[in-house]
Amino acid sequence: MRFKIYRFNPEIDKKPYVQEYVLDKVEPGMMLLDALKIIKEQDPTLGFRRSCGEGVCGSDGMNINGVNGLACVTALSDLSSPVEINPLPGLPVIRDLIIDMDQFYKQYRAVKPYLTRKEPLPELELKQSPKERDKLDGLYECVLCACCSTSCPSFWWNPDKFLGPAALLQAGRFLQDSRDQSTSERLEALEGPFKLFRCHTIMNCVQVCPKDLNPTKAIGEIKKMMLTKTI
C-alpha cells in the first residue's frame, strides 16, 4: 500500500512537500495509525500526534484522502491507495501532520465549557432524571480532535470569530444540562452575526465526526432556544 504524506519541518524545509512511503505488508484489521507507526519506524522524523489508539483521546486527527478523521479508527481496508495524508486543514502547521490547535482550544474555552450553579450545592448529588440525562447523549462524548471545526468552511474563513462546531457542541452540552444555571447568559454570549450564526448548515462536521456526533443538530437546538428566549 502506498502513502503520500505531507511533510514540513520549518527548521529545514523552505516549503512543504509530499513524501511517499510504501508498506509491503498490510495485515487484515490494520488501522491507519498502525501503518503510520510502521512508517515512523522507517523514518523517525515523521511527526504526528497519537496516544490511546482507540478513538477516545482525540490526538490523531488528520486529513485522510480528503476527509478528516482519526487515524486510529480508520481501517486501511476502507482507504484507496495511495493514501493521501495531510494535516487537518485551516489551522497553522507546526510540523508534518501536527497542527497548532491554539485557536481551536481558545474557542472551546470561550463558551465557558463548565457547569455553573448559582444556588448552594446539596450534600448529595444534584438530581437529574434519566430523560434529562438523555439530552446530554450525543453532546458530552466529544474528544476535542478538531476534525469537525477544521472541516468547516465557516471556521476556515473566521476561525477567530466563528466558534466552530466543536465549541458550539460544548455550548449545547451545557445549555442542555438540566443542572446548569446560566442558560440566559450562555445564550446572550452567543448572539451576534459570527459566534453562532456563521454556521450555514454545510454539515461537514456531521460527516467527519469520528464519534458520530451531530454538531449541526446541537447548533440548531441552540438557535431554537434563542428564538424561544426572544419570544
Added chain:
Amino acid sequence: MNKKNITYRRFDTLIIGAGGGGLRAALQLSEAEASVAVVSKVFPTRSHTVAAQGGVNAALANVSEDNWHWHMFDTVKGSDYLGDQDAIEYMCRAASKVVYELEHFGVPFSRLDNGSIYQRPFGGQSKNFGGAQATRTCAAADRTGHAILHSLYQQNIRAKTHFFDEYFAVDLIKDEEGNIQGALIFDIKSGDIVVIEAKTTLIATGGAGQLYRTTTNALINTGDGMAMSLRAGVPLQDMEFFQFHPTGIAGRGMLITEGARGEGGYLVNGLGERFMERYAPNAKDLASRDVVSRSIATEIREGRGCGPDKDYILLKLDHLDESVIQKRLPGIRQTCKTFLGLDPAEKAIPIFPTAHYTMGGIPTNRYGQVVTPVKDTPEEAVQGLYSAGECACVSVHGANRLGGNSLLDILVFGRSAANHIITQLQENRFHRQLYQPSVDQALERLFRWDKKGDGESVEGLRKELKKVMDENCGVFRTQEVLDEGIAKVSALAERMKDAVIDDHSDIFNTARVEALELENIMDVALATVYSAAARTESRGAHSRIDYPDRDDINWMKHTLYFSENRSIDFKPVRTKPLSVDSFPPKPRIY
C-alpha cells in the same frame, strides 16, 4: 537544542501530569489561590484517564444497601492483604464525598429513575464483608473516565489553572539536602528549555503499561514520573504487581470494561462452558481481576481456548437486551465494531488477559507525600515531593486492584495531596536557592540525545524490551524465567547507552520524546523484574508457579527497589486502619 537560552519560572506548586489525579489536585490548589503550573506532555484531555470505562467506586447505596466499611473490606481482600489499611480506610470513607463533588463539577453520570447516580456491580464487590454481590460502581455509561477527565479540565479552565501543554518533564531538581525544587522541562513544540522552580512538586504521570506488547494502555504511558523519582534517589514500591485485565480484545489489547460483566456478560471457553463457576463459585465472572485473568490463562494453557488456535476466550453479551448494550455499554460496542467488525449485541467478543495497571509505584503516605526509608525509619517524607494516582503506591491496591478503585484513587489522593500541599505552602513562603548542579545533570541527560553517529535504534530496543517483559514477566512466573528477565533487561539497559536518534531538530521532535520515554520505561522495567524475582510467593497479580502459595509469615511486606546498585529492600504493610479493626489475612475465596 538551545543550551544557552533557559527560562526560569516560579510557581508555588508544580504538577507533572494532567490526568485525573493531576487535574483534581490542580483544581483544589487553584481554588485555594496557590499558583499552580500543570505540565503535561499531551493536551490534558488526551491523558489516559480518558480511557477509563466502567466507573468509580463509592458506597452511595443508590441501588442496594452499602457502606464504606464493606468497600474497605473488599479492597483489603482484593489487595490480597498487601494494601495499607489506613490508606484504604481513608479512601473508602472519602469516596462518596469525592463522587458528589464530581457530580457537582458537571460529570454527566448515568441516572437511576429517581434521578440519583447510576451504579453497577463490579468485580470483587460484596455486601456485609464477603456476602452477596454489591452494586458500587458509579458510571457515566462506559465512558466514565472521559466524562471525569473532561469535567476536571473544564473546572480547571474556570479556576484559571496555568497549563504547560505539550511540555516534557526531563528530571526533578533536587538540592544537596534532598529537597525537591521543581523540574526541568522542555516545550515539545519549540524545544525551548524551562526550569520550573516550585516549593512543592506533585508527580501524577500515570502508569507504565507500555512495558508490555499487548496493553490496554495508551502509547504515552511510559512511567515517566516513576523513572524521574528513581533517578532522584526515591525507590519504587511493589513493582512486581502488574495487573492483567481479563478482557482486552484478543491480539489487539483494546479494553472491554469489567462493566460488561457487571451488566450481565459472562465468559465461555472453547467447550462453551461458563468456566468461572469452577474457579469462583460465588462471584463467578465478577471475581477479582487477578483471579479471572489467571482462570482465563489456565483455560487456554490447558487447551480449552476458543478459535482455530484455541488461543482466546469469549465474552458473551449477546444474550443481553440490545437496549442495555446501547445505553450502558455504547463505547465498547463502538470499539468492537471498529476493531473487530462485530456487534457485541449479536456476537461474542474474543478476549485475552491484557497488561492494564501498575499497582506499584512511588511510595507515598495518605497525604500524597513521597516517603522513603532513612536509616531506621521506613517512611520519611521527601521534602517538597508528592505523588498521586497510578504512578504512586499509597498503597491502596496492594497486590491486586479492584475495578473502579483506580478512578477513586486518583480523585481521593489527588485531592488529599493538594490539601497537604496547601498546609506546606503556608509554612514555606519562599523558594529555596536553586541547586544548579541538579539542573546541569538534567540538561546533560537531555543533551545526551544530541549525540550524532551510529548506534542502537530506539525503536529496536523498545520492541525488544516489550518482548522480554511479555515473555519473562507475564501472568505466570518462575525464578528461572525472572532471572533471565533481569539479565535480558539489564543487557538492553546497557545497550541503550549507545542508542542514538537521527533527528536533532527542535520543533516537535517526536523522536527525541520517544527516546526519553524509552529511558524511562527501561528504568521501570528494571524495577519490575528485580522486584518480581525477589518475591518468592504468590500474591494477587504476582503468580509464581514455583511458589504457588501466599506466605503471610515471610511476605506481608512491601518491596522497595532502588536504582542505585539495583537493590531491593522491604518495609512492613500498614495493617492498622485509622478507626476500625484491622482485617487480618484470610484465604481469598470468591
